[in-house]
Amino acid sequence: xSIRRSSWSFVCVAAGTGSxxxxxxxxFRSLGGLPLWAWSCRTAKVLWDMGAMGEVxxxxxxxxxxxxxxxxxxxELLGPMPLVTVPGGIDRHASVLAGVGAASxxxxxxxxxxRPFLSEDLCLRLMEVAEETGAAIPVVRCNDxxxxxxxxxxxxxxxRSSLLLTQTPQAFDRERLIxxxxxxxxxxxxxxxxxxxxxxxxxxxxxRKLFKVTEDWDxxxxxxxxxxxxxRCGHGYDVHPxxxxxxxxxxxxxxxxxxxxxxxxxxxxxxxxxxxxAILGAAGEPDIGTLFPASDEAYRGAYSLDLLRQVxxxxxxxxxxVEWVDVTIMAQVPRLSSWISPIKSEISSAxxxxxxxxxxxxxxEHVGSVGRGECVICHSVATLRCSGx
Numbered sequence: 001x002s003i004r005r006s007s008w009s010f011v012c013v014a015a016g017t018g019s020x021x022x023x024x025x026x027x028f029r030s031l032g033g034l035p036l037w038a039w040s041c042r043t044a045k046v047l048w049d050m051g052a053m054g055e056v057x058x059x060x061x062x063x064x065x066x067x068x069x070x071x072x073x074x075x076e077l078l079g080p081m082p083l084v085t086v087p088g089g090i091d092r093h094a095s096v097l098a099g100v101g102a103a104s105x106x107x108x109x110x111x112x113x114x115r116p117f118l119s120e121d122l123c124l125r126l127m128e129v130a131e132e133t134g135a136a137i138p139v140v141r142c143n144d145x146x147x148x149x150x151x152x153x154x155x156x157x158x159x160r161s162s163l164l165l166t167q168t169p170q171a172f173d174r175e176r177l178i179x180x181x182x183x184x185x186x187x188x189x190x191x192x193x194x195x196x197x198x199x200x201x202x203x204x205x206x207x208r209k210l211f212k213v214t215e216d217w218d219x220x221x222x223x224x225x226x227x228x229x230x231x232r233c234g235h236g237y238d239v240h241p242x243x244x245x246x247x248x249x250x251x252x253x254x255x256x257x258x259x260x261x262x263x264x265x266x267x268x269x270x271x272x273x274x275x276x277x278a279i280l281g282a283a284g285e286p287d288i289g290t291l292f293p294a295s296d297e298a299y300r301g302a303y304s305l306d307l308l309r310q311v312x313x314x315x316x317x318x319x320x321x322v323e324w325v326d327v328t329i330m331a332q333v334p335r336l337s338s339w340i341s342p343i344k345s346e347i348s349s350a351x352x353x354x355x356x357x358x359x360x361x362x363x364x365e366h367v368g369s370v371g372r373g374e375c376v377i378c379h380s381v382a383t384l385r386c387s388g389x
Contacts, residue, residue, distance in 0.1 A: 003052045003124065003127050003128070003131070006054050006105065007054070007105055007106045007107050007131075008047075008052065008053050008054050008105045008106075008107050008108070008109065008127065009053075009054055009055050009056075009057055009103035009104060009105035009107070009108045009109070009174070010041075010044040010047070010053050010055070010056045010057070010108075010109050010111065010169075011056075011057045011059065011096070011099035011100055011103060011108055011109065011110045011111065012037060012040050012041055012044070012056060012057070012058050012059065012099075012111050012113050013059045013088070013092065013095055013096055013099060013110065013111065013112055013113060014027040014036075014037040014058060014059060014060055014061075014088075014113035015059045015060055015061050015062070015087070015088025015089070015092075015095040016061075016088075016092070016095075016114070017061075025061070026114055026213055026219070027113045027114060028352075028353060028354060029219070030321050030322070030323075030354060030356075031116060031222055031223065031226055031321075032223075032226030032319070032321060033315075033316045033318075033319050033320050033321045033322075033385075034077075034316060035352055035353075035354065036113060036114060036116055036213065037058065037113035038077065038352075039116035039117070039118070040111050040113055040115065040116060040118050041056055041058065041078065041083070042077065043118045043119065043120055043123065044056045044081070045077070045078055045079065045081050046120045047120055047123055047124075048081040050120070052123075052124065052127065053081075053109075053123075054082070054104070054105050055081070055082040055083070055084065055103070055104065055105065056078075056081060056082065056083045056084070057084050057085075057086060057099045057100075057102050057103050058070065058083060058084070058085045058086070059085075059086055059087075059088045059095045059096075059098055059099040060085055060086070060087060060088060061087070061088060062087040062088055062089065064087070064353070067085040067087075070083075070085055070352060070353070077313060077316065077317060084102055086098050086099060086102045091185065093181065093185040093186070093187060094185075096110055096181065096190060097178070097181050097182075100174060100177055100178055100181070101178065103174060105174060106173070106174060106175075107127070107130060107131065107171065107172065107173060107174060108171070108172055108173075108174040108177060109123065109126065109127070109169045109170070109171045109172075110168060110169060110170050110171075110172070110177075110190050111168045111169035111170075112168045112212060114212050114213045114214065115167065115168055115210050115211065115212050115213070116213065116222060117207070117209040117210055117211075117222075117225065118169065118207075118210060119207060119210075122138060122169075122204070122206070122207050122210070123169065125204045125205075126138060126169060126170075126171040126204055127171055129171075129202040129203070129204055130171035130172065130173075130202065132202070133200065133201070133202035134172070134173045134176060134199065134200075134202075135170070135171065135172045135173065135176075135177075135191070135194050135199065135200075135201045135202060136170070136171045136201065136202040136203060136204060137166055137167070137168075137170045137171075137191045137201060137202075137203050137204075138166070138167045138168070138169070138170075138203070138204055138205070138206030138207065138210070139164035139165060139166055139167065139203050139204075139205070139206050140164070140165050140167065140205070140206040140207070140208055141164065141165075142160045142163040142164065142165055143160075144160070145157060145160065146158040146160050146163060164203070165206075166189060166191060166206075167206045167207070167210050167212075168189070168210075170189065170190050170191055172190065172194065176194075176197075176199070177190060177193075177194065179197065180193040180194050180196065180197040180199070181193050183196065183197060209225070231323070231383060231384065231385050231386070232282040232283070232284075232320075232383075232384045232385075232386065233282055233381060233382065233383050233384075234277070234278045234279060234280065234281030234282030234283070234381070234382045234384070235277075235278055235281060235379070235380070235381055236273070236274035236275060236276065236277030236278030236279070236280075236281065236378075236379070236380040236381075236382070237274055237277065237377075237378070237379050237380075238270040238271075238273040238274045238277070238377070238378050239270060239375050239376070239377045239378075240262035240263055240264050240268040240270050240375060240376060241262070241263050241374060241375045242260040242261070242262060242263075242333075242373060242374060242375055242376060243260055243261065243262075243263045244259070244260050245261070246260070246261030246262065246263065246268070247261045247267075248260065248261040248262060248334070248376075249261070249262070249267045249268065249269045249303075249304070250269060250270070250271045250329065250336070250339065250343060250376070251269065251271040251272060251305070251327075251342075251343030251344075251346050251347050251359070252269065252271075252272060252303070252304070252305030252308075252343070252346035252347065252349075252350070253339060253342045253343050253346050255334060255336070255339055257334065258333075258334050259333070259334070260333075260373075262375075262376060265294035265299060265300055265301075265302075266292075266299055266300070266301065266302040266303075266304050266307070267301065267302065267303055267304050268304075269304035269305070270329070270376050270377065270378040271327060271329060271343065271347075271359075271378050271380075272304035272305055272307065272308045272347075272350075273288055273304060273378070274327065274378040274379060274380040275308060275325055275327060275347065275357075275380045275382065276288040276304075276307060276308050276311040277380070278325065278380040278381055278382035279311055279312065279315055279322060279325070279382045279384065280311060280314075280315070281382070282315075282320070282382050282383070282384040283314075283315040283318055283320050283384060285314065285315065285318075288307065288311065291311070292307055305346060305347075305349075305350055308347070308350045309350045312350055312351055312352075315384065319386070320384045320385065320386060321384065321385040322351065322354075322356055322382065322383075322384055323356065323383045323384060323385050324356055324357075324358070324382070324383045325347075325356055325357045325358070325380060325381070325382045325383075326358045326360075326380065326381045326382075327357065327358065327359045327360065327378065327379070327380045328360045328361075328362060328378065328379045328380075329359065329360070329361045329362070329376065329377075329378050330361075330362050330363075330364060330370045330376065330377040330378070330379075331361065331362075331363065331364070331370065331376045331377075332363050332364040332366065332370055332371050332372070332373045333373045336361040337361055340359050340360075340361065343359050344357050344358075344359050347359075
């Protein structure tokens with residue numbers, strides 16, 4: 001099999017609302033240490049490493065404000081593989097068109113982000129057939145007896161020997177797929193649009209593990225399959241003195257109007273440092289000072305939120321899921337209550353947009369070094385789940 005990287009684009013559709021599952025949009029739920037969408041992109045990365053895939057197009061919700069956090073949080077996982085993020089449309093049809101339209105390959109593979117357990121073997125088999133026939137889809141046999149219903153009443157049985165269940169990814173000649181999709185909307189998937197245009201479609205044996213996470217039971221099965229058992233906790237602590245002439249940066253946010261800032265080799269962000277140490281401690285990793293030593297001039301004046309992003313990517317790569325982080329900031333001056341929301345937002349961006357953070361602020365009650373306004377102290381506790389991967 002000879003598949004040219006430049007010929008292929010991988011379109012991962014992650015623009016839905018996930019309303020049937022409820023809560024956080026399912027494509028951003030953390031599964032085995034990764035958001036659901038990232039599982040498929042990780043498989044695409046394997047194909048890219050093999051020289052069989054040219055790029056990934058990630059279609060995200062149109063109301064998602066910050067797409068850059070995706071690359072920042074998962075850059076280590078995705079590496080140098082080209083990744084383009086595009087906003088989706090009002091429905092799946094529009095989102096697929098947006099993704100396929102942004103692709104540059106002659107051939108395109110369209111995949112639902114809600115199907116996390118995609119293997120590179122299935123992709124390669126699809127690509128081989130699609131290059132011969134112009135299109136290919138994965139299918140699995142229907143093992144259950146199938147009845148049909150009319151007016152709420154079961155009327156009969158269908159011959160299941162002629163029925164196949166369709167999965168994704170689905171692979172196509174890109175220009176012809178665009179032409180088929182532009183004929184109209186309402187198609188259940190890309191294969192239906194292709195067939196409606198009058199073209200034949202090839203197929204390969206699918207994979208029963210490649211089910212779609214749609215409802216709560218599907219999610220529980222997916223969690224069980226990733227071995228999501230076992231928890232660890234870690235504690236982080238940091239303190240820096242307050243000095244004139246430096247900006248005060250806490251949780252990646254510059255506190256406007258603060259009379260003094262924190263002295264440190266980096267930006268002195270005690271919040272990011274404490275969170276990083278809590279996460280690293282729970283994962284059994286060295287502390288932030290060991291990973292990013294003050295003796296290294298590369299980290300002089302470093303933006304600590306970027307260091308936190310690297311720490312998060314590191315523990316995710318090790319197979320951990322960050323379940324929750326609780327933070328207590330101790331400062332006499334300035335008053336920080338109005339800054340809690342921006343701090344939580346910035347830290348969430350370091351976690352790829354996942355809302356896993358709680359922040360509290362306490363004054364020093366004019367007691368001790370904090371109470372005298374000499375320093376800021378931060379404590380953090382992180383809970384990590386061992387994915388078992």
